[in-house]
Amino acid sequence: MSIRAIDEMPLTGFHRKLTWACAGGPFLDGYLLSIVGVALVGMSGDLALTTAEQSMIGASALVGIFFGGLCMGPLTDRIGREAMYTADLAVLVVGSVVSVFADAAWQIILLRFVLGVAIGADYPIATSLLAEWAPTRHRGRLLGYLILAWYVGAAAAYVIGYAIAESVGSGAWRWMVASGAVLSALVLLIRVGTPESPLWLVNKGRTAQAQKAIEQAIGRTVPVPELLAAAAVEQSASTYRLRDLFKGVYLRRTLFCGLFYTCQITPMFALYTFGPAILVSFGLHDGNTGNLGSALISLVFALGCLPALRMVDRIGRRPVIIWSFALMAVPLVVLGGGAALPLGVVIACFCAYALFSGGPTVLEWSYPNELFPTSIRATAGGVATSLSRVGAAVGTFLLPISLTGLGVGTTMLIGAGITLVGWVVSVAWAEETKGRTLAESSGLPGDAHSAPADSRAVPR
Template sequence: MTIRAVDEAPLNKFHRKLTWACAGGPFLDGYLLSIIGVALVGMSKELHLSTGDESLIGAAALVGIFVGGLFFGALTDKLGREAMYTIDLAVLVGGSILSVFANETWQLVLLRFVLGMAIGADYPIATSLLAEWVPNKHRGRLLGILILAWYVGAAAAYVIGYAMAEIGGTGTWRWMLASGAVLSAVILLLRIGTPESPLWLVNKGRTADAQKAIKKALDRTVSIDDLLAASADEQAVEQSGFRDLFRGAYLRRTLFCGLFYMCQITPMFALYTFGPTILGSFGLGEGNVSNLGSGLISVVFVLGCIPALRLVDRVGRRPVIVWSFALMVVPLAVLGGGSALPVAVVVACFCAYALFSGGPTVLEWTYPNELFPTSVRATAGGVATSISRIGAAAGTYLLPISLDRLGIGTTMLIGAGITVLGWLVSFAWAEETRGRTLAETSALPGSGRSVAAGGERSDALRKSGL
């Protein structure tokens, strides 16, 4: 089922505002996950934290993201995108404020876990809402923009943390945590008033509400009769649930989305840790200045995403992800040479990896939203996020051990091996979804809703205004 009034609408102020509002979640993810690293320096001194305490505080948010994505994605498919879209931001505001008053390790761990759950919930909520509102030909680029916000948020955290530490010293760690509440409140205000997804409303049989939402957002009128027909079309499709993601034809898509996401993000987290060491060669790796160096790392990854944003809608999803993973292997393999490599080669490899990683990065949320129907779209996005965080948590925990016992060269070769797995998964399972409606991209082969069937249906829908 497709709503032509939405699918073929020209980009307007609503689409731009919705994109920025949805990008607020990834921005806060990058910010909140990074600001804690800056704040831990002063926090450890004041609260006398042990190394184990620091590890628990640092890992709590990642565990929370895993739980939040897994649970709240499914809840979003049942309750709707609009309500959850603002609730999770309210939790971020409250959790950040309470963090300012924490004086015990367990309090910080609990609050970081709650913040992680809200962040993990926002990924499937915001991405499914945006995917169901944006015009078909711009969907890949606009969904890809959301991941850029993560790196911008991380860079902002390091810059703001650096400035606070310079002005007030490491004792300003509580103000660093409070800054997350301010940013969350700003994004929450930006989200207020966003209409519900018309696809979700039609899927639930709420055609009158869908008509009002389209009129409010796009100033386009679709008749109730046409929406009733669309609703009947949607209800004719088997309504899938959480379990359906792990059986039958959807299992392959679930594994693809989760595994390529995990294979992309695991080495990336490792390079984030390795990055300050590289920058240390230029005098940017010691003391508070290292926060600026870490911010520069985020900027490099942002630059890598920019060309990919244009290519996913021009060249296609499949060639971008397959070729990107193949090219990402090369710099990691070269870094396998270890510390004996010249600094210029190490820096060049780091920049090349950042550039090539843009393809899988911008598709992290595009594929889950395109390959699954309305009834489980947010659920699938949440599952993919949860699977990816297994790799992120494992990489963060195991990297120091690997560096200590195996050395930097072997560690980078392990990263190359993980990236090869990402290439194999993408080569075997990546589907091409460029230029197709959500109804067509989410249809299973042989389901009667294939591209060909979609093309026949499009003629009828054009006559009905959908």
């Protein structure tokens, strides 16, 4: 059972505004994680940072994202999406402002950890809220826009960082971290007034508040009996807790979400590192101009998401993720030829990987939100995010070692192997959620409410 007024609603201005507001979190994630890399150039000199301290500053946000996703997801399921939706943005504003006045490495490390916690918290908060308001036939595309915003945020960080470095000079790094506070405040203003998720409200038995939220947001009055029926379904699954993510069918789904997310993001970091070397041939050399090259890399990956955004709601999630992983492995295998490859082949492989990676990328937040019930939806999203960040951190740490000890060719072949693991996991465990309501896609096989609403839904 679901709330038909939401599931069957055409896209409205409310949905577009909510998507923009929810996308603000991933945008800030891409921005704040990238701007510190630009700022480290000036920060290292002003604060006399050692190599170890620079590494800790770069890693502290990833560690914070791990704990933010793991801890704040369950809290979001307990106290609500709307309450957490603005609180985590306030932390980003305050943390960025305080960073401007830091005068020691440990302060930057601590503040980056706090910012990472807020970013990690926003993933399950914003994605679950959007998933629970999105019409069924548009849900995959709307959730995919959020990851697209990450790449746009990363590109913006490099462009803005380049402009600040060119215009400010000495002490530019403080203006760079201050820019994060300004952008966070703007996103916070956009989010003010966002209504609570009706599904979360009925899950807690607050049907009157759910009815009011729907009327205010989309102008429809849902009959009380329909809300009570939805509440009965939701509350039948309200006993699920964090431990249930590691039992039975939900264990398989947890492993699937965490593994495919990790297999997608780990090789991507290798291409992010390999990419600037390619762009040197176009005159985008090291130094401040190299930031424009990094911005271009982010935009190439963003463009790769665009075809997948159209396909996930048209041909389905399962074929998109399976074929994407298979095709992603091909350019990595070719790059296994190493530095001897012609430049044109290297560039073509880079672009092909970026294009094919769009499938798993736009599904990073769709699957965790669609495969788990309301009572643990944000928890599942947080766990998937945390597991992926372990892979990202390990990949970031091991990549330079692999490039030095094994060479670029072998490193790319290892990336191809990781990608093929993602393909195997997807073939074995990817479920089709296209055309299904959240109640249908998140239910256990055999549950009455997990059956397809009509013949157009694809069987699992």
